[in-house]
Amino acid sequence: MWRQCGCGAEYDSTVRRLIVDVLRMRKLIVEMDGLCGAVQRAWRDETRSNLVALERLRILFNDERSRHGGLSSESPPAPPDAMNRYP
Numbered sequence: 387m388w389r390q391c392g393c394g395a396e397y398d399s400t401v402r403r404l405i406v407d408v409l410r411m412r413k414l415i416v417e418m419d420g421l422c423g424a425v426q427r428a429w430r431d432e433t434r435s436n437l438v439a440l441e442r443l444r445i446l447f448n449d450e451r452s453r454h455g456g457l458s459s460e461s462p463p464a465p466p467d468a469m470n471r472y473p
Contacts, residue, residue, distance in 0.1 A: 419447040 426440045 415447065415450055419451070422447065 422440055422443045426437065426444065429435075429437045429440065
């Protein structure tokens with residue numbers, strides 16, 4: 387992405403770090419969205435209700451997804467190793 391902008395070594399390193407951080411945060415948000423969906427599905431299966439905090443997170447993730455052009459209303463799947471992360 388850095389090269390696509392036409393930026394090079396002469397550009398300020400702060401701008402470069404900002405672009406890298408934005409890309410990293412976008413990937414992190416996608417992963418968090420998937421994990422949130424997995425927890426919400428497990429909660430709903432056990433209690434037959436929605437957890438309010440997770441429902442709010444779902445709405446925030448949907449807003450961010452639509453802001454970035456991903457207009458799918460379906461949650462992304464949980465990461466493949468999501469079940470093995472926490473004992």
